[in-house]
Amino acid sequence: MKKLFLIDIRRLLQNKTAIIISLAVPVVIVALIAVLVAPYFFSGVRTNNFSVAVWCEDDDPLTRSILKGLIESESLGGLISAKFVNGESEGFAAVENGAAAYVHIPDGMQDALRSGGRAQISYYGNRNMPLEDALLFETLNSGVKLVSHAQHALNVLYFDSVGAGMDESAAAAKFTDITRIFFLSVLSRSSLYGDSGLTSPLGDALPLQYYAVSFLILFIGLGAIPIAGMTADDHSTGLIHRQLLSGSAPVKCLASRWLAGSLFLFMQYLILSSALCAIGSASGFAGNALLILVSGLLLCSLVSILMILAGVVSRQSHFAVRFAFLGVLALSLAGGLIVPSAYMPGIIRDISYYTPFSFALKLGISGMFGGQAQGLALFAGLCLAYIAAAFALCVPAFQRRTN
Structure with missing residues (x-):
């Protein structure tokens, strides 16, 4: 599997198209969001009293x-x-x-x-x-909830004091x-209720931390699209079939591609997160380097296997790219990256709480700006569950498409 891993990571790093897509697609998406959202935030809807x-x-x-x-x-x-x-x-x-x-x-x-x-x-x-x-x-x-809980605590204190004599x-x-x-x-x-001073250039409704981590996750998700395209190409050209004939089991082929894609994305994550942390240091950065690395590994591993899943269920590379692109946008919407969850209906907001990008957003903000690991175990468990489910779907698809 080591040989297959080296081949896969070399192909990703030497593929100019993959590098261009990994850099250009997120930049275009962020630019589109900025162009579409900035006029909305600067409109009178939010600035007028x-x-x-x-x-x-x-x-x-x-x-x-x-x-x-x-x-x-x-x-x-x-x-x-x-x-x-x-x-x-x-x-x-x-x-x-x-x-x-x-x-x-x-x-x-x-x-x-x-x-x-x-x-x-x-x-x-x-x-x-x-x-x-x-x-x-x-x-x-x-x-009202805060006042209610506080009043209840004070009532309990009173009755306990009377009960104690x-x-x-x-x-x-x-x-x-x-x-x-x-x-x-x-x-x-x-x-x-004071202003935090950390506001986005797109408007004063959401803090800088939200935009920074949202764009970081979008970069990782959209930057992984070439993995889906390359996997679909390998199926159509029979490359994975030749790897299987060389004695490599389907699980090894899948694991090598997954690890190579995870490493490819993690290198992007390190560069982007370092830049965001450097920018955030001017605004009171209080992050946790270990938490940033752990959350990044979980995020990159999850996105990598999801892109492979998009590739193995697609018959052609262009369809895999479209499917992966729409899938990332769907996960971003569900996770509150593009539209904050506070603006979603109650039922959708409750469902989005368990989506992987929603956990990645909360954990990323905590890791970069809060330094607290709240929710790390739950996010790790959720990522492992998604990865295991994706593996279970990918292995049979590998065998069917390569036999």
């Missing part, structure tokens, strides 16, 4: 303080303006007159939360402003102090 109508019946100072902190925060303050209304009819009228949404905070919300009860915040979005509606809903939904008045005073400290000193801090 928009308003939200709020009917707050809860007079608790804590609720008022949280609302004030959100409205006056560094990020949201320059984008969203709040219009306080005095009734449901005024709220719907504000939506009809151009407000992105109408939010109703019920009376006694804080009292209900303190007593362990439930309070329902009503939200009505403007169908004519889907992007603003989505931004507001995701922000509000995340904030603390006087109820003392426990209530401690509960009130901790609640005020948490909500006023933590949740209402402008730095919690």
Whole structure:
């Protein structure tokens, strides 16, 4: 297998077409995305301020303080303006007159939360402003979950204190102090909603880390297309058949091609990731070199076997190239590389969470900018499962096409 591996890697490195495709196709795709996405991000849809109508019946100072902190925060303050209304009819009228949404905070919300009860915040979005509606809903939904979990933790602390023998008045005073400290000193801090300073030149909606790792994965995926074309060519010309006749088993032929393709892609990955890390160092790079290497090996190994699978199921090289290209785009869309998963419908977003490129995106951002290995074991297990499934599909196809 060593001899076959050397032959395959030499063919990939000496193939000028493969090198040109590996470099040109990702550049063209990134340029197309930039040309198509940049006008969209620079359009008035995202740069113009928009308003939200709020009917707050809860007079608790804590609720008022949280609302004030959100409205006056560094990020949201320059984008969203709040219009306080005095009734449901005024709220719907504000939506009809151009407000992105109408939010109703019920009376006694804080009292209900303190007593362990439930309070329902009503939200009505403007169908004519889907992007603003989505931004507001995701922000509000995340904030409500955070407040709910925090309030539950404080309630548990109170009842545990009383159960441990603390006087109820003392426990209530401690509960009130901790609640005020948490909500006023933590949740209402402008730095919690502040700008990170790491924004893409395409717009201020997504951070630089997202674009950097997304384009890196796109480069690797699209740069692997020549592997699919070369595999299809070998089938049509009988090269693999001659390798089998020389005494090499189908598994060895497949493994040598897979390892050669993985090494070919990993060399690209090292160059691109090093360049991105050098650029990111000016923006507070805090990566983990070992995590970057491990995630890169997993990604390149997975993409290599997927390209071989595209080649063995294709009859001609041009069909294999098209199939591989569309497959990479499909995985990129499903993984949130082109369209962020936050903008996907809930069901599609849940499915995309288990796609390989989605894990590669999260792990790449952590490896290059966060230095944390959260999700590494799950990503490794997912990659190994995909690789094993692709191997199981490729070996029979090798035998059928070469016998």
